Amino acid sequence: MEGSRGKVCVTGGTGYIGSWLVMKLLEHGYSVNTTMRPDPEHKRDISYLKNLPGASEKLQIFEADLNNPGSFDAAIEGCIGVFHTAAFVDLTNSKPEEEVTRTAVKGVLGILKACSKSKTVKRIIHVSSQAAVVFNGKEADIMDESFWTDIDYVKDVLKFDESYYVSKTLAEKAAIDFAEEHGLDLVTVNPPFVSGPFICPQLPDSVQNTLAILFGKEDMYPGLCNTSMVHIDDVVRALIFLFENPDAKGRYNCSSVLITLQEMAEHFTAKYPEFKIPAIESLKEVKGLTVPGLSSRKLLDSGFKFKYGLEEIYVGAIQCCKEKGYL
Numbered sequence: 001m002e003g004s005r006g007k008v009c010v011t012g013g014t015g016y017i018g019s020w021l022v023m024k025l026l027e028h029g030y031s032v033n034t035t036m037r038p039d040p041e042h043k044r045d046i047s048y049l050k051n052l053p054g055a056s057e058k059l060q061i062f063e064a065d066l067n068n069p070g071s072f073d074a075a076i077e078g079c080i081g082v083f084h085t086a087a088f089v090d091l092t093n094s095k096p097e098e099e100v101t102r103t104a105v106k107g108v109l110g111i112l113k114a115c116s117k118s119k120t121v122k123r124i125i126h127v128s129s130q131a132a133v134v135f136n137g138k139e140a141d142i143m144d145e146s147f148w149t150d151i152d153y154v155k156d157v158l159k160f161d162e163s164y165y166v167s168k169t170l171a172e173k174a175a176i177d178f179a180e181e182h183g184l185d186l187v188t189v190n191p192p193f194v195s196g197p198f199i200c201p202q203l204p205d206s207v208q209n210t211l212a213i214l215f216g217k218e219d220m221y222p223g224l225c226n227t228s229m230v231h232i233d234d235v236v237r238a239l240i241f242l243f244e245n246p247d248a249k250g251r252y253n254c255s256s257v258l259i260t261l262q263e264m265a266e267h268f269t270a271k272y273p274e275f276k277i278p279a280i281e282s283l284k285e286v287k288g289l290t291v292p293g294l295s296s297r298k299l300l301d302s303g304f305k306f307k308y309g310l311e312e313i314y315v316g317a318i319q320c321c322k323e324k325g326y327l
Helices: 016-027 069-076 097-118 151-158 162-182 205-210 218-224 232-244 261-271 297-301 310-323
Strands: 007-011 031-036 059-063 081-084 123-127 186-190 193-195 226-231 250-253 257-260
Touching (some): 007 069, 016 031, 016 232, 069 097, 081 097, 081 232, 097 123, 097 162, 123 162, 123 232, 162 186, 186 232, 193 205, 193 310, 205 218, 205 310, 218 261, 226 232, 250 297, 257 261, 257 310, 261 310
Parallel strands (some): 007 031, 007 081, 031 059, 081 123, 123 186, 186 250, 193 226
Antiparallel strands (some): 226 257
16 A cells, blocks of 8 residues: 555545645645535635645545435545544533534444445544543553543543543444454554644644643643643654555554643743743642553554654644734
């Protein structure tokens, strides 16, 4: 598969990871089918996708809905690979966990069924999350791909962002089980907070989280006591690398930075004096869950190399937020 070019499908192409992935796949010479949620009144601005270099010749945009899994069939037909980035994210817990999980599981299984039916798809890359790895109450500073989030622990102990953690975990497990049962080549990728620049017009939740101190979002601080991050370009390069690597198999964590809330504040204070940064001492009083870091050893051992560190992540994210009027 390495070095091949052809048509691939990216689900959720209007999102943060999806849009950057579409851009990079076009740069790599692939033809891309991508999906977006139905927009019957055509109110959504998708010019940022249509105006990408090569898009006029090599990009097709389809409407599809995770609640209607069969709606992905047309976008997947004739593709050699599928990158599943589409997800219903409800960090406000406005919808019942059962509904969010049902949508996530039904959606990924419908996409895998379309891949099986197509007879052309060689590999599926499923974008999961650290949310499916680290929330289990086990004593470990760093967790590799053998760790799974414990659904009972999430429901009984955490009791926050429940729908996101549960849906991500059960959707990844359902995808793995279906792929094994039907002989599909599936690779799953678990990134932490993804940050850096963005081409989509909306402010990505993960970027806002990693810049919570600059946005003054104190309600986000407890979730940032121990934060794993990765640059958007690194995670997208990893997705393409794993798609093209014939030896790729199973789960892969994809994380390059681990930083505490206090270290974030120290970095911002030193580099961005124009912002009002909370005193370091006050942040030491923040109580929250210390989330284990993600080990990316498996990904690195396969030959992948991260290009970007903390400085590049923040420079790209802040500059983009300023340009788009968010900061």
